[in-house]
Structures are given as C-alpha cells and as structure tokens.
Amino acid sequence: MSEIQIMVVKCANCGSTLNVEVNDEITYCISCGSGFELVDGKLFPIEVNFISPTIPEQGKLIYKPFWKLETNVNIIERDAGSNLFKKLFSNNSSQPERLLNFVIPAFDCSIESLKKLAFYYTFQNPPLSPQKFSINLKGFSYGREDARKLAEFILISFEAEKPDTIRSLKYELKFLNDSILGIPFYLLENKTLIDGVSGMIVK
Numbered sequence: 001m002s003e004i005q006i007m008v009v010k011c012a013n014c015g016s017t018l019n020v021e022v023n024d025e026i027t028y029c030i031s032c033g034s035g036f037e038l039v040d041g042k043l044f045p046i047e048v049n050f051i052s053p054t055i056p057e058q059g060k061l062i063y064k065p066f067w068k069l070e071t072n073v074n075i076i077e078r079d080a081g082s083n084l085f086k087k088l089f090s091n092n093s094s095q096p097e098r099l100l101n102f103v104i105p106a107f108d109c110s111i112e113s114l115k116k117l118a119f120y121y122t123f124q125n126p127p128l129s130p131q132k133f134s135i136n137l138k139g140f141s142y143g144r145e146d147a148r149k150l151a152e153f154i155l156i157s158f159e160a161e162k163p164d165t166i167r168s169l170k171y172e173l174k175f176l177n178d179s180i181l182g183i184p185f186y187l188l189e190n191k192t193l194i195d196g197v198s199g200m201i202v203k
C-alpha cells in the first residue's frame with residue numbers, strides 16, 4: 001500500500017490552501033466553492049454544483065464527486081429492436097442529434113455501482129441545489145478523459161444490456177461542456193454507503 005502524497009496549492013479565487021492528492025485531477029475549495037481542474041500543476045476553473053439529499057437521513061452525510069458531461073449524441077445507425085433511444089429522447093427520428101447529460105461517478109466504486117449510478121442520474125437529471133461551500137468534495141479517481149470514455153461505455157451498455165441483441169450501433173458523441181456534481185451519500189457505521197437520492201447501496 002502506497003502512501004498518499006499531498007500537494008499544497010492555493011485557490012486561484014480566494015487564496016485558501018488546498019490540499020490536493022497527487023493523483024487528483026479536480027480540487028474543490030471548501031472556503032469559496034470554486035472548483036479547479038489540475039493540469040500540469042496549474043489550476044483551471046471548472047463549474048461545481050450540488051444535489052440535495054431526498055431520502056431520510058441515516059449515518060453521516062457526505063458528498064461524492066461526479067462528472068456531468070453535456071453531450072450531443074448522434075445515432076448514425078442502429079440495428080435492433082430496442083427502444084432505448086425512444087426512452088432517452090423524445091420520439092422524433094428526423095432529428096437524430098440530441099442533447100444528453102451523462103452523469104458519471106468520478107470516485108472509486110465497483111463497476112456495477114458505477115453503471116447503476118450513471119444510469120440513474122443520467123436518466124433522472126435531479127435538480128441542482130444552491131451551492132454549498134463548506135462541503136468536502138474529494139477522491140476524484142477519474143479525470144475528464146476517463147469520464148468521457150466511461151460515458152461512451154454507458155451509452156453502449158444501455159444497449160447491450162437489453163434483452164434483445166443489438167447487431168450494430170454507429171454513433172457520434174460530441175462533448176459540449178463538462179462540470180462537476182457533488183451528490184449526497186450516507187455513510188453508515190459499518191461503512192455501508194447509501195446514495196442519498198436513489199437510496200441504492202454503493203459498493
């Protein structure tokens with residue numbers, strides 16, 4: 001097990017000290033609520049929003065980071081009986097380009113949980129709450145490029161997991177804008193992690 005290396009940087013907005021783990025690609029300033037992407041040790045601003053918990057409180061309230069990737073999905077060709085894209089988009093096949101906001105966990109969790117959370121939040125699009133400043137938002141395991149690959153994986157998974165078999169799928173995925181979402185979880189004493197909106201247990 002390797003030790004976590006901490007790098008100290010100053011918030012580009014308010015000057016507060018930010019303790020960043022060396023592998024983190026995103027840091028959130030607890031003092032002023034600014035988010036930054038770290039590229040080669042430099043800070044680049046990135047929008048951070050939060051979602052409020054909706055299930056009854058249990059355990060300790062914590063927030064986990066997600067990527068919100070606004071995309072334009074263009075289905076060029078698909079060959080199967082599935083109705084995914086009827087579900088994802090309104091039913092107008094003459095306009096194949098549609099906006100879709102992927103919400104992808106940026107923290108480390110099992111692939112099963114990652115898929116469930118991504119499916120849930122990409123479909124639900126829960127409303128954003130006013131920004132909360134003094135909330136810790138740490139543990140970014142996936143950077144922007146990882147998140148984009150995961151979005152593509154989620155798009156394909158939506159299809160592949162239908163009971164019918166998709167024979168071909170050709171698509172274009174254009175990334176328009178990326179931001180960070182803090183989503184509430186309850187951490188129980190036995191370390192169980194429960195999503196504060198859907199109630200699902202995350203492993």
Ligand SMILES: [Zn+2]
Binds near residue numbers: 011012014030
């Ligand atoms: Zn700050």
